[in-house]
Amino acid sequence: MTRILLFVLSFFIAFSALALNLQQAKDQGLVGEANTGLIAPITARPSNDVRRLVAEVNKRRTNTFKKISVSHGLTVKEVGHIAHKKAIEKTESGNYYQDPSGKWVKK
Template structure:
């Protein structure tokens, strides 16, 4: 029952995550994804596809991931589920909607769409 309730809020969560990233630097995130430097992970967080990315890109990823964690915790608390579960469910949606050319994490590692 809790999963069903949580699944019903995923569209608004996805929109919220997009909006959370906008004030940080949406253009930089889009560029980092397009350049194959970062990608979406199975846990609902951004990951470094290329570990040698600049400190600026790493800081961007850390900032967005901190905002995502706060949102996952808020939603998890509201729905009585662990934040990790919120992240995993969000990842399924975000990975499914990844643009061609972007990297996403799979069970066997990074894959380019």
């Protein structure tokens, strides 16, 4: 379990190049941490920039989840749930995340 958490933490560090844009989108309430371990738009009609950011971040996260799942004998869904828990811990005050039922919560 410790190794999985280390992989998940390294996964978040790996996205440091996107962190500024992602964090700006989070700070503006445009995206949040979905309960799948991916990010999702908060608004019903996100801009094209937000859609592109979500697609890019989620593509990288999904690839990372796949690698972790293979190396640790877990499903991609299980890895996503572990990542979601870590993402909630790292979510800054005022930013959004989904609870297990899918409801958006402002931290």
